[in-house]
Amino acid sequence: MQIAAIIVAAGRGTRARGPLPKQWQMIAGRSVAAWTLRAFQSANEISTIVLVVHPDDLDRVKALPEARGVTLVTGGADRAASVRAGIEALASDAPDRVLIHDVARPCISRRLIADVCAALETSPGAAPALAVSDALWTGADGAVTGARSRDGLYRAQTPQGFHYDAIRAAHAEHAGGAADDVEVALAAGLQVAIVPGSEDNLKITTPGDFARAEKLLAGQMDIRLGNGFDVHRFKDGDHVTLCGVDIPHDRALQGHSDADVGMHAVTDAIYGALAEGDIGRHFPPSDPQWRGADSAIFLRHAARLARDKGYAISNIDCTLICERPKVGPHAEKMQTVMADLLEIDPSRVSIKATTSERLGFTGREEGIAALATATLVSP
Numbered sequence: 001m002q003i004a005a006i007i008v009a010a011g012r013g014t015r016a017r018g019p020l021p022k023q024w025q026m027i028a029g030r031s032v033a034a035w036t037l038r039a040f041q042s043a044n045e046i047s048t049i050v051l052v053v054h055p056d057d058l059d060r061v062k063a064l065p066e067a068r069g070v071t072l073v074t075g076g077a078d079r080a081a082s083v084r085a086g087i088e089a090l091a092s093d094a095p096d097r098v099l100i101h102d103v104a105r106p107c108i109s110r111r112l113i114a115d116v117c118a119a120l121e122t123s124p125g126a127a128p129a130l131a132v133s134d135a136l137w138t139g140a141d142g143a144v145t146g147a148r149s150r151d152g153l154y155r156a157q158t159p160q161g162f163h164y165d166a167i168r169a170a171h172a173e174h175a176g177g178a179a180d181d182v183e184v185a186l187a188a189g190l191q192v193a194i195v196p197g198s199e200d201n202l203k204i205t206t207p208g209d210f211a212r213a214e215k216l217l218a219g220q221m222d223i224r225l226g227n228g229f230d231v232h233r234f235k236d237g238d239h240v241t242l243c244g245v246d247i248p249h250d251r252a253l254q255g256h257s258d259a260d261v262g263m264h265a266v267t268d269a270i271y272g273a274l275a276e277g278d279i280g281r282h283f284p285p286s287d288p289q290w291r292g293a294d295s296a297i298f299l300r301h302a303a304r305l306a307r308d309k310g311y312a313i314s315n316i317d318c319t320l321i322c323e324r325p326k327v328g329p330h331a332e333k334m335q336t337v338m339a340d341l342l343e344i345d346p347s348r349v350s351i352k353a354t355t356s357e358r359l360g361f362t363g364r365e366e367g368i369a370a371l372a373t374a375t376l377v378s379p
Helices: 032-041 055-062 079-089 110-119 164-173 181-187 208-220 261-273 296-308 328-342
Strands: 003-009 048-053 071-074 097-102 125-131 136-140 143-148 154-156 160-163 192-196 222-236 239-242 245-248 251-253 312-321 349-354 367-378
Touching: 003 032, 003 079, 032 048, 032 097, 032 110, 048 055, 048 079, 055 071, 071 079, 079 097, 079 164, 097 110, 097 164, 110 125, 110 160, 110 192, 125 181, 160 164, 160 181, 164 181, 181 192, 222 261, 239 251, 239 261, 245 328, 261 296, 261 312, 261 328, 261 367, 296 312, 296 328, 312 328, 328 349
Parallel strands: 003 048, 003 097, 048 071, 125 192, 312 349
Antiparallel strands: 097 160, 125 154, 125 160, 136 143, 222 251, 222 367, 239 245, 312 367
């Protein structure tokens, strides 16, 4: 079962005010769009994410670390046109189901995403909503003109989920002007199941909504720290591999795999933050298939495990301890290689080196040590 998510982010959000459209304004250290993307990236049910953006925002979103692996589509003149653009972007490899979500709801929970997906097992459409509990009035010129019954009324939320083929056909037939995708589905005769929504799943509309969303997001964050330490002795050779970069040297490092001491320390730091042991637990040195293995295999596994558990890698800090070779000239390339393997922005990876002032085994140039710290965050 393939389930895709379309996140609609092409609007200008003028009621929220501010120097930027609301989806690019900051909350708890990240943009609204980044928080929303992270929520769907951490949902195990979602296999593909399409982000629909305004053409003026393409450069901004391409620089967003959370947009890695996300399909970017430019939006249309209104929300419905943007949704259709997202739907059509999926047509060449159509999913079974699709969830359509407003980017301005960054506090969406993984539980609510899962509930909408589950409801699609028995209904062609499903959407979260909250029953109206307040009294309802009509009004004009600042005065109450009447009252209305709240019976059977709901406040709609997103993500709104549908069987892909059904909602694609519904949008193709709709004349336009719908408030949301449920209205489009109902016009096509589709049944839409109501999933209990959440008061926390607020839509940022006015300036005051930012403060409430920031409080919710800051309170939900689960921050994990992990440390990794590794040592490899020297052997005969002509280069060492450190953090994925081959550096000419008059010795090589000895190990069961490629002996990349820096990458091993970072990998163990991620495993440590997840309480998942170390490399040896996942890739036993007693198993001959890992002899001489590229350490990138281990690092990718740790990063994937973090994502599967709902965590994003916030930053990595790795210190290489040796007298030689000199790491400084190669640090920037190491940073780029490690960031690519971890699928994060290079600005979140620190690679640095120090000596042990000629003390100990590193000071005697018998080997190289590495110490790493990883910070994982779950929204």
